[in-house]
Amino acid sequence: MTVNEVxxxxxxxxxxxxxxxxxxxxxxxxxxxEQPSATYTLAAHxxxxxxxxxxxxxxxxxxxxxxxxxxxxxxxxHLLLGRWGRGLLFFIAVGGLVVTGYLLRGNVFPPHSGxxxxxxxxxxxxxxxxxxxxxxxxxxxxxDVSRAAGDYGTRFIAAAGVVNVLAVLDVIEIAAGRRS
Amino acid sequence: xxCGALIVINxxxxxxxxxxxxxFALLVSVVLACLTQxxxxxxxxxxxxxxxxxxxxxxxxxxxxYPISR
Numbered sequence: 001m002t003v004n005e006v007x008x009x010x011x012x013x014x015x016x017x018x019x020x021x022x023x024x025x026x027x028x029x030x031x032x033x034e035q036p037s038a039t040y041t042l043a044a045h046x047x048x049x050x051x052x053x054x055x056x057x058x059x060x061x062x063x064x065x066x067x068x069x070x071x072x073x074x075x076x077x078h079l080l081l082g083r084w085g086r087g088l089l090f091f092i093a094v095g096g097l098v099v100t101g102y103l104l105r106g107n108v109f110p111p112h113s114g115x116x117x118x119x120x121x122x123x124x125x126x127x128x129x130x131x132x133x134x135x136x137x138x139x140x141x142x143x144d145v146s147r148a149a150g151d152y153g154t155r156f157i158a159a160a161g162v163v164n165v166l167a168v169l170d171v172i173e174i175a176a177g178r179r180s
Numbered sequence: 181x182x183c184g185a186l187i188v189i190n191x192x193x194x195x196x197x198x199x200x201x202x203x204f205a206l207l208v209s210v211v212l213a214c215l216t217q218x219x220x221x222x223x224x225x226x227x228x229x230x231x232x233x234x235x236x237x238x239x240x241x242x243x244x245x246y247p248i249s250r
Contacts, residue, residue: 086214089210089211089214090211090214092207093207093208093210093211096203096207097204097207097208100195100200100203104195104200148197149195149197149200152197152200155204156200156204159204159208163207163208163211166211166215167211170215180218
């Protein structure tokens with residue numbers, strides 16, 4: 001259930017009763033959706049501190065789960081939140097960048113490269129989630145950075161990871177209710 | 181069979197440097213527009229503007245580096 005407090009309608013906890021609060025509920029289920037299909041208004045609803053804690057804890061759990069899924073499979077976190085278009089866009093963008101990078105025979109940094117730049121490269125590559133492990137399928141012949149195309153491919157793979165990090169941050173913002 | 185399909189895709193996707201740059205600019209521009217703009221019209225404008233800047237700056241830098249390329 002999605003709970004939205006009306007801006008400006010301050011809720012006070014403790015001895016004083018809480019003012020009138022609007023609660024909107026998504027009729028389709030528990031997931032957040034871009035356009036709620038129905039909205040119900042409950043007048044004079046009292047929010048107790050335990051309700052608020054439960055709501056924030058639920059949001060935090062949802063944000064954590066969505067962020068984890070968004071990292072593992074680009075776009076899946078958005079799908080969980082009901083943002084189908086955005087999820088598909090991120091999947092295509094991250095997948096397109098990383099697969100193009102593999103086909104250009106870009107370098108994929110291993111986890112234990114031994115130098116700081118290699119570690120940064122691994123972090124960028126691994127940020128693309130499951131696509132990181134697809135390199136062995138797409139790059140059967142291994143990377144070739146002796147050509148300019150291979151060097152471009154390395155940048156494509158790293159950029160895909162950075163784009164997916166932005167997608168994960170977007171998922172967290174949406175799940176936390178700070179972004180519509 | 182999968183490897184064969186990938187080889188076909190790979191050969192079909194023999195991107196030139198310009199083609200790689202255009203693909204990169206397109207994908208990144210669309211993602212940035214989606215992340216930063218709230219309306220569809222604003223997103224389209226932002227994506228077109230960002231794509232154009234990517235290409236113009238890329239071609240400009242390429243021309244600046246041309247004398248030292250050989």
